[in-house]
Amino acid sequence: MNVLPGFFFYLLSAIILGGAILTITRRNAVHSAIWLIVTLLGVAGIYLNQHAEFLAAVQVLVYIGGIMVLFLFVIMLVNLDEAAKQRQFNHQWTIAVGCALALMAELAYFIVKGRESFRFGDTGTGTLNPDAAVIEFLKSCRDIPGLGPGGFLQPNTELIACALYRDYLLPFEIASVLLLVAIVGAVVMAKKEI
Amino acid sequence: MPEVTTAHYIFLSTALFTIGTIGVLTRRNVVIILMSIELILNAVNINLVAFSKQLLSINGQAFAVFIIVDAAAEAAVGLGIIIALFRNKETINADEIDLMKW
Numbered sequence: 001m002n003v004l005p006g007f008f009f010y011l012l013s014a015i016i017l018g019g020a021i022l023t024i025t026r027r028n029a030v031h032s033a034i035w036l037i038v039t040l041l042g043v044a045g046i047y048l049n050q051h052a053e054f055l056a057a058v059q060v061l062v063y064i065g066g067i068m069v070l071f072l073f074v075i076m077l078v079n080l081d082e083a084a085k086q087r088q089f090n091h092q093w094t095i096a097v098g099c100a101l102a103l104m105a106e107l108a109y110f111i112v113k114g115r116e117s118f119r120f121g122d123t124g125t126g127t128l129n130p131d132a133a134v135i136e137f138l139k140s141c142r143d144i145p146g147l148g149p150g151g152f153l154q155p156n157t158e159l160i161a162c163a164l165y166r167d168y169l170l171p172f173e174i175a176s177v178l179l180l181v182a183i184v185g186a187v188v189m190a191k192k193e194i
Numbered sequence: 195m196p197e198v199t200t201a202h203y204i205f206l207s208t209a210l211f212t213i214g215t216i217g218v219l220t221r222r223n224v225v226i227i228l229m230s231i232e233l234i235l236n237a238v239n240i241n242l243v244a245f246s247k248q249l250l251s252i253n254g255q256a257f258a259v260f261i262i263v264d265a266a267a268e269a270a271v272g273l274g275i276i277i278a279l280f281r282n283k284e285t286i287n288a289d290e291i292d293l294m295k296w
Contacts, residue, residue: 009198016210020210023226023233024214024221033229046206046240049198052246067232074225078286083285088222089220090222091289093220096219097220100216103215104208111201118204118244153247153251160256163256167256179267182267183270188274189278190277
């Protein structure tokens with residue numbers, strides 16, 4: 001049995017959960033942002049562990065390269081020096097933790113009730129040797145959604161491209177309109193005089 | 195070491211989702227509340243990719259791309275709101291922003 005995926009899974013899980021806890025407990029917002037970057041890198045590693053290479057690249061480019069830089073810019077703009085000296089948690093934090101524990105119990109109940117839908121046994125195993133069938137498959141690009149000849153949803157980027165540009169073309173266009181609205185909204189919000 | 199199954203990823207995602215929820219509910223700093231929302235969205239993405247691998251269907255990863263797009267849009271608008279709030283109220287604490295309370 002190959003032990004390396006299991007080892008990396010537990011290592012990345014420790015990085016993700018530790019980074020997440022440090023993100024929500026640090027006093028300084030810049031430190032929180034740095035720990036959030038560590039968490040997002042761990043999630044990118046989890047994607048790689050599951051053979052979702054395109055999503056791992058998008059995670060690093062969009063989240064860490066785009067969104068986190070935006071966060072750091074805003075932290076620099078709103079001067080947080082006095083905010084770091086103040087109380088960090090609001091008065092209702094005991095109720096909030098109680099609500100979060102209730103949520104966790106609820107999620108555990110859902111997992112137990114829905115355990116038939118995911119396997120505790122082996123996940124989709126396959127071989128990673130592309131051959132002539134892959135090229136044939138890409139030429140046709142017709143058997144998607146489904147399994148590529150490589151086994152682990154390979155070739156990953158090509159399969160996602162086929163899904164996005166053919167099966168989900170309308171949601172893709174709507175997402176582009178959403179981004180346009182977000183750009184206009186952000187400019188309107190942040191501008192002094194309109 | 196046992197093989198990593200879909201259940202492992204679901205437990206990781208549940209823990210990350212709960213940590214994000216605690217962050218949203220307890221912190222006063224609005225910027226860190228937005229960061230906690232990013233944690234929640236990442237937990238959802240882990241679930242989508244895990245089920246995409248189990249069911250051998252690429253649709254889960256396509257939806258994960260859409261969720262990343264949503265996260266980018268939400269971060270842009272949310273940070274714009276924070277800048278507008280800071281300009282008007284000189285604070286970024288969530289419990290001091292009570293303009294609509296009476």
